[in-house]
Amino acid sequence: MLDYQRLRSIVRKEFLQNLRDPQTLRMILAAPILQLIVLGYAVTNDPRNLRLGYLDLDRTQASREMVQSLEKMGTFVVHPVDSEKALVEDLDSGRSQITMQIPPGFERRLARGEASAVQVLTDGSETNTATLAVAYLAGTVGKYSGEVRAQWAERRGGSRAGISVYRQVWYNPALLSRNYILPGIVSLLITILASMLTVLSIAREREIGTLEQILVTPLTNWEFMAGKTAVPAMFACAMAVPVILVSVLWFRVPFQGSLLFLALAMVPFVLSSLGLGLLISTVSKTQRQAQMLNFFTNLPQTLLSGFIFPIATMPAWAQWISTIIPQRYFLEIVRGVYLKGSGIQYLWPQVTALCVLSGLLFLAGALSFHRRLD
Secondary structure, eight states, rough: OOOOOHHHHHHHHHHHHHHTOHHHIIIIHHHHHHHHHHHHHHHHOOOOOEEEEEEEOOOOOEEEEEHHHHHSSSSSSEEESHHHHHHHHHHTTTTOOOOOOOOTTHHHHHHHOOOOOOEEEETTHHHHHHHHHHHHHHHHHHHHHHHHHHHHHHTOOOOOOHHHOOOOOOOTOEEEEEEEEHHHHHHHHHEEEEEEEEHHHHHHHHHHHHHHHHHHOOOOOHHHHHHHHHHHHHHHHHHHHHHHHHHIIIIIOOOSOOOHHHHHHHHHHHHHHHHHHHHHHOOOSSSSHHHHHHHHHHHHHHHHHSSOOOOGGGHHHHHHHHHHHHHHHHHHHHIIIIIIOOOOOHHHHHHHHHHHHHHHHHHHHHHHHHHHHO
């Protein structure tokens, strides 16, 4: 049975201790917003200003118009080269990230409705950039090729029947990676802050020798843990508010769902991070050791949660491990709420999984801490 007067006393003590620690205050107030702004601009898969060198061996109106269509995209910074050797040298020196060679007879073959190959070379040392650059270039060239053939058919007084594809992208029509990544950063920052504050709080008491003084008070183990985790939970939830506001108001990430539902789903997610922090705190004798252990547990969580790499592309063993990572389920929730406007009717499996995992982690942390007191 919890004594709420004793619990209130330790919560008040934790608040005062955190508010009087400048390092903790900087981590709570400034670090999350700063990280969100930096990552919001830096972490993106949208290609911009890709250096493209081209060799035009056709020198016709069609080849020039195709190059102009690439310039108008805003994705490529286009510059001409004068030989095939120069194309290779551009890639070797890094002056070009992708090169294109337009063959002789390009316009003539297009006018006849024949295939006209365009040679593309790209720098594979940057795999993601190379893949996106080729995809963007191929799409633009293919679109222009279709326009030229249609114009040719119209001039000849006829038309060519073909298959037209109408593409419609839901939830993120512009395919902006920022809209996908920033909601994930919200979950990442909550994980880091909640677990770090819990880990440092108990490790600090042990390191400076005040843990024993607290434990000789009438506080029970459950009151002590509740008081220690209540303040990090409040700080983590409070930190989520400005982070969400910055992502929506500054970065213009659409928020389609219910803020209330997101806040309720955040509770078991924060509890899971607190439980992990309790587990780490039981095996850490110093704050430095606690920070290192926290880092080595948060890193695989992030990599296997689907924040960076899609879970479907992972090997089977990695997908199995991801099923016991709370961050995976909260990522699905926060992205669903942000972009799709999904609610409990669609996301109840993720909420259920979060509740189960948070309960198990918190119980494991509590029992582990209790064993160290015996």
